[in-house]
Amino acid sequence: MSTSTEQPAAELAATTLLRFATAGSVDDGKSTLVGRLLHDSKSVLADQLEAVEHASRSRGQEAPDLALLTDGLRAEREQGITIDVAYRYFATPRRRFILADTPGHVQYTRNMVTGASTAELAVVLVDARNGVVEQTRRHAAVAALLRVPHVVLAVNKMDLVEYRESVFAAIAEEFTTYASELGVPEITAIPISALAGDNVVEPSANMDWYGGPTVLEHLETVPVSHDLTACHARFPVQYVIRPQTAEHPDYRGYAGQIAAGAFRVGEQITVLPSGKTSTITAIDALGEPVDIAWAPQSVTIRLADDIDISRGDLLAPSGDAPATSQDVEATVCHVADQPLTVGQRVLLKHTTRTVKAIVKEIPSRLTLDDLSQHPEPGRLVANDIGRVKVRTAEPLALDAYADSRRTGSFLLIDPADGTTLAAGMAGESFATTKAVATADDEEGWDF
Structure with missing residues (x-):
């Protein structure tokens, strides 16, 4: 037999590819940051830059609006049931990148689940004037739940707060404390101005008090292992x-x-x-x-x-071999406009297997403000994160999501129209939340 495709594990793990996702509230400057990364890393074609310059001049802007570079990539959708994410591919001499461009509007937080599900790093953008807001906490919670190993806090628009170190330090401390409680393993805070280019690709002369890496330098050097x-x-x-x-x-x-x-x-x-x-x-x-x-x-x-x-x-x-069971307990991110309710019949898709299932219980919903559990909410609505207990018609062989992001994840689907209802992580829960007493099992399902 031929073994020409055999490689040692160490060689397989060594790779120059980084998958990362960006997240941030509306108007935090995410489009400008992505555009600045592409522009300053020389990843923009001449005709693309020329088109952006022309569009900027037609709007009365003297300098090119780099946010326009990502206009055609936005994952914003008029109907909230979509969970598609647009991707941008670019490279530097040190590493290749796949950027998952996720929307910033609160209505489309669920789209981040798609973009971050395969990411090794998430860039969470914060407006220096507003600090950590609810959407920031939501993005941190999704990154923690999906076990993204590296999170970058990019404190943007530092030019609008006179590049004050105290502003950056306060935001970084608040976010780091919150994300650490969620279990995020590594957090790197970087003060930037995407509009002016400070600390995005080139170090900033306006923030000599900061001695850490730029955004691109961190993306190029963060350790990533693909050794499955x-x-x-x-x-x-x-x-x-x-x-x-x-x-x-x-x-x-x-x-x-x-x-x-x-x-x-x-x-x-x-x-x-x-x-x-x-x-x-x-x-x-x-x-x-x-x-x-x-x-x-x-x-x-x-x-x-x-x-x-x-x-x-x-x-x-x-x-x-993993154990098989018809009882699934997991944390889910609800992504559909229609709510997920106790007693609802769904389809559960795990790897290539799809089975009928029923939602037996929704023990709790996560409250992002203080990371407490709201007990027995009865249902989950769009963008909610909560615990569910599901009974399947046939046994499934799920791993714990902590052991495998591939075989520990699943989707809940509406059997009537195929709408994706929720993305689930088997066995996942936030360590900082208190356990909630669950109600007795209901009777009356057919399997």
């Missing part, structure tokens, strides 16, 4: 391949993308939720046989035994 091979090995089956050709009359392969970990030929695996076991006899990657494959490769796995396996089943090493 150290995680619990998980392979959600996406498609069963049966070519039925004369060359391969008995070929049966299970295709999909490895969510985490690595799989090897000869390894014993367990199929979930059935619990049946078999041995990997072959792994095909890009049409070629390999001895080992790892996340996030897309491969076809063949087994020694003919087992009833279909889309939505999960393959895991027999010695490290």
Whole structure:
């Protein structure tokens, strides 16, 4: 067998790609910050800059309005049910970047869930004149809940507060205290003026009291690990391949993308939720046989035994298979306009598996002001973060979100029209919130 695609884990982990998301309230200057990053890092094409300069002059502005560089990228939508996020790709000599451009309006806070779900870093923008506001706390809560490992507090518009260190220090202390209570592991505060370019790409001469990195310098140097091979090995089956050709009359392969970990030929695996076991006899990657494959490769796995396996089943090493259950307890970010209520019938989508489910209980809703739990709210509305208990029609093999962002997350979907209702994180809760007594289970579901 060929092992040409095999790489050591250390080499796989070493990468020059950083995925990050930006968040901030309306008019905090997020568009200008993104535009300044693109402009000063020489990531803007000449014709794009010329168009921005022309548009700025037509508006009576002498200098180019860099916020216009992102106008076509805004994820703002007229209808709040959308959770799409626009992405910008750019690069410097030191690193490549994928920027998730998330909206700032409170109505679209839910869009940040999409942008931050795969991000290794979140940039939270704050207007130096307004300080930490409710939307800032909401963005910090979402970043903490999604376990974004690095958060940058960019205190913008320092030029409008005369570059005073005391203003920056007060905002940084308030945000750091709040985010730390949420469990954010690393917080870096940077005073900037996106409009003037202070501390965005170049160090500011107006804030000689600040000795830390610029925004771009931090983005280029923050340590990021993409080594998913150290995680619990998980392979959600996406498609069963049966070519039925004369060359391969008995070929049966299970295709999909490895969510985490690595799989090897000869390894014993367990199929979930059935619990049946078999041995990997072959792994095909890009049409070629390999001895080992790892996340996030897309491969076809063949087994020694003919087992009833279909889309939505999960393959895991027999010695490290997750438990299956029909009872799911999780924290969710509600993203739909229609509320999520106790007793509501939904679809739960986990990796490639979608099952019927019912909302058994909503034990609490998070109050962002003091991080307390509002007990038994009865329902969640758009942008709410709360705890839910869901009963599924079939067993699911969920990992804890703390162990795997891929196999520990799920979506709740409206079965009537396919609307995404909530994004869930299995087993997640805020350590600072107090436990809330839950009501007795209701009777009367059909499964």
